[in-house]
Amino acid sequence: MILGLSVRHYKSYNNVNYIPITNQVVNRMSMFVGNNGVGKSSILEALDTFFNGGYWNKTKNEKQDQTFICPLFLVRRTAVEELLNLSSEDKEALDCISSFLFNLEESSNKEFKEFVRIRNAMNISREEYYLIIIGITFKDRNKAYFGSSFDNELKNKINELVPSYNTDRVLNFFRKLYTYIYIPVEAKTNDVLKLEASEMQKLMNKNILETIEKVLKEKKFSSKPKKAMTDLVTIINSTLNDFMDEINDHIQYIDPDYSYKVEDGYKKNLTASDLREHILRAYFSIRTLKKNGKEIFELSSGEQRVALIDIANAFIAKNENKKGMVLLAIDEPEASLHVSKCFSQFKRIEELSKQKNTQVLLTTHWYGAIPTLNNGTLNIIQSGSKAEISSFSLTNYLEKRRDFPDDVDLKSFFELVSTIISSIKSDNTKWLIIEGSDDALYHKRYVGHKVEDLVILPVGGCGNVIKIYEYLFAPFNEKVEKGILRNSKVLCLIDSDVSQRTTQLYSPQIENQLKICRIQNSNTEVTLNKLTVGGDYIPTEIEDCLNPTLFYNALKTTIKNEESRELSEIFDKFGQNTDAITSRVKTEQSLLKPLSLEALDYKDQLLERMSDSHFKVKLANHYFKISEADKDYTPPLFQKVIEYFNT
Structure with a gap:
């Protein structure tokens, strides 16, 4: 995932800025809020410039040689080593960069003070993760750059470990590892949703793309002079080259100064990927997305925006085995939506961020999302002589709300309540x-x-x-x-x-x-x-109001499958109290029966872990799956809830 971004002289981000993006390993959705003009969209645009060569919107009147974009990546070592063909020198170089950032102290660099604070709070394992900063400059967008604060120091450190190592390899690795899809607010949804569009191809299963290239490269044809087996691309190039030679012969017969030729520096033949692009365009362009028989462009702007998230969700969910990480950046997903539809749109995005190998970045003016999203990072941008960005985890939103600017706190509740009332009235x-x-x-x-x-x-x-x-x-x-x-x-x-x-x-x-x-x-x-x-x-x-046997089995499964060996050993000191008529675990009539007096000394540790919010969600997921086998039984609590709504 992208942990943060160091940028200099990009649009409103003058001078060196460190922009936090996420503050927890489990939070793969990041939301940016703030007034117009504070630089929300600039963050997404800068990443598009880095990954896709998008337009570089340099701050006016600033020097080109001081302008750069440097994302900061947090990625599992196993993921990098499995997906990329790393040499021992590559691993040494990555280790050098990662160790440098893990050892960076808060006092050593004022621009990265916030990064160090977030890194320490996240408690990241350096044995499990690489922490890598790598970027580009305005003047040379294909050369690795580590930012004005670290470039010379890091390149010297790498050169000491691995003499003559080409650090551009690190840049290429991370551009290859990540697929960045940026959807600006002014983008035409219908154009983005065309299967031949670049955004959709990035969401596509790479196996399809690789299969087309394989067919084109497969040696199934014989060349006429030598009768040797060759591939379709070579046949096409050979035929076209012969044709061009004939054309040039004909026109030079009229005047020898005429010729069709390729400029120096350009490739002279078609490649398999060239043909693949044309095949995709020809095949997919006649297959357009429709909803209820209507072309997508015939729907309202708001309906098109909903369709965009739905289709992205479908492609990413289908493509669970996609190699690398998908970064989906959406500018104002609520644009053109009626207020009653905003809640469901953001819940779709939250679900999308839970998909494997996916990180979602979005900007928004709909503050009602803040109290409704349970996973992710909220970044509040306040304007000034230099942008100030405060990051909060949406998981413990209630605890941190007092630190929000007053207008953010007020807007979040007013806009959510407005959405609820509008949804009741319209739907x-x-x-x-x-x-x-x-x-x-x-x-x-x-x-x-x-x-x-x-x-x-x-x-x-x-x-x-x-x-x-x-x-x-x-x-x-x-x-x-x-x-x-x-x-x-x-x-x-x-x-x-x-x-x-x-x-x-x-x-x-x-x-x-x-x-x-x-x-x-x-x-x-x-x-x-x-x-x-x-x-x-x-x-x-709510855990006290469930089916006792199902709850015990879910608790056992959660601890045995997803918790530490130490907690599992503590749980083994207890059995199920089959006489318990509720799923309570904290009372004397507990569902958990101590198997020895020693067990009572450990019960507080078990209860402390069970009160953790992340544990509770994992436990609920296991209970959900286990309880599916008994579809007829509904605990009394939920019967009362159903009764309220249906009477």
């Missing part, structure tokens, strides 16, 4: 607003297929659920009375945490249209209670 959707991605998986398993037009929205924590409810309360209170939202259904659901969370906003008149509840699970029943203080209160998480 008759129902909304289940919950805390996290793990909650979403459980509700998808039991509720999703039993409630029509249901949107399940995880928003990153209890506080966000309550805040969205409170933002919705005023318009619902007004519109329900007027009959506008009388048929709507929104349920906001939170856990019963150790500390009780409440809201002062409540109206029995709209409870059938907008309701907020906390989950309460005793040994006798599951209830959806109001957010009031007092009365019986038992801390409850």
